[in-house]
Amino acid sequence: SLEARVREMTPEPELLAPVEGRPLLRERDAVEFKLTSGLVPSLSVNGEQVSDAQIAVRMETSETHIVFFRYLGVPFREGRNAVVVEGRDAEGDVKAWRERMGERVGPPVSLAMTTDEAGLTADGKTSPKLRIDVKDALGYPVADGTLVTVQSDAGGFIGADVSQQEEGFQTVTQDGIASVHLSPATKIEKREVTARAGLAGGSLSI
Numbered sequence: 679s680l681e682a683r684v685r686e687m688t689p690e691p692e693l694l695a696p697v698e699g700r701p702l703l704r705e706r707d708a709v710e711f712k713l714t715s716g717l718v719p720s721l722s723v724n725g726e727q728v729s730d731a732q733i734a735v736r737m738e739t740s741e742t743h744i745v746f747f748r749y750l751g752v753p754f755r756e757g758r759n760a761v762v763v764e765g766r767d768a769e770g771d772v773k774a775w776r777e778r779m780g781e782r783v784g785p786p787v788s789l790a791m792t793t794d795e796a797g798l799t800a801d802g803k804t805s806p807k808l809r810i811d812v813k814d815a816l817g818y819p820v821a822d823g824t825l826v827t828v829q830s831d832a833g834g835f836i837g838a839d840v841s842q843q844e845e846g847f848q849t850v851t852q853d854g855i856a857s858v859h860l861s862p863a864t865k866i867e868k869r870e871v872t873a874r875a876g877l878a879g880g881s882l883s884i
Contacts, residue, residue, distance in 0.1 A: 684737050684746045687712055691774035693763050701818045702759070702782040706751045708734075709761060713774055715743040717765030721752070724760055728752055756784040757816065783821050784814040786876040793884055800866045805836055805859040806884060812851055812875045819854020826856040826875045833861040833869060851875075860884070 695710040696702055709728070713719055715738060721728040728749055735748035758781050765774030790811045799806075808828070812820045828835065829846040836859040841848040849856045860869065872881045 680735070680746075681737065684712075684744070685739055685741065687739075687742065687744055687746070689714060689742050689744050691717075691763070691765055691776060693761065693776040693778050696761065696778065696780040698778060701816075702754050702780050703821050704754075705782070706753050709749045709752045709763075710747065711763045711776065712744045712746045713763075713765040715745055717745075717767060717773055719745075719747050720764040720766060721747075721749055722762045723752060723754065726753075754780065754782040756782050756814075781816055781818065783818050784816065786812045786820050786824060786878040787815045788813045789826075789873055789875055789878040789880040791871065791873055791880050791882040793882065800863045802862050802864045805862050808858050808860060808871060808882070808884075810849075810851075810856040810858075810873050810875075810880075812854055812856065812878060820851055820875070822850075822852055824851040824856075824875055825849075826851060826873055828858055828871060828873045830860065830872075831870045832867060833863060835859065836861055846874075 691713050693711045695708055709721060732749045732751055733747055734750040737746040758779055761778045761780050763776045764772050767773050792809045793806050810826055812824060814820055826849050827846040835847040839848050840850055849858050869884045870881060871884060
């Protein structure tokens with residue numbers, strides 16, 4: 679539980695979330711930190727003060743004399759974000775200061791397509807799987823649910839088209855990866871498959 683987690687925390691001030699090295703996936707997310715008991719918290723992102731009204735959790739321990747804070751709905755812009763936490767005493771002097779750079783996932787800018795099949799098998803049964811890796815400008819996998827459109831100059835795709843009103847076959851990403859199965863081939867042929875996600879695009883000959 680959160681209460682047990684807070685009881686086990688060490689007393690020094692620390693910025694707990696966003697986690698260092700882990701990209702932010704949402705436009706608004708949580709920020710968590712701990713301060714020594716008696717200090718007044720102050721949170722800013724990219725120089726903009728975050729309202730104390732966004733404090734959803736405040737938990738204090740008598741054993742370790744720390745206070746845990748969780749702010750919800752903190753806004754983050756695409757790319758790099760400077761998160762700064764301060765703890766001030768009763769006179770307004772800064773007694774604790776922590777900063778972390780958090781990187782929020784942006785829109786697709788690169789796309790790579792691969793398949794585990796050497797080529798199409800003309801047996802009318804084999805359905806090659808196509809893997810599509812989609813990343814943002816910082817090289818992070820794009821957010822889950824990013825729409826990817828695939829098209830082929832021959833044959834089609836197996837499975838559910840998640841957006842049938844769009845041209846082509848639509849699938850979505852999970853952990854930055856989308857996958858589709860091509861329809862089986864009944865004759866020896868080459869297929870040119872293209873994919874697009876936002877402004878990112880690519881093609882693969884199978």
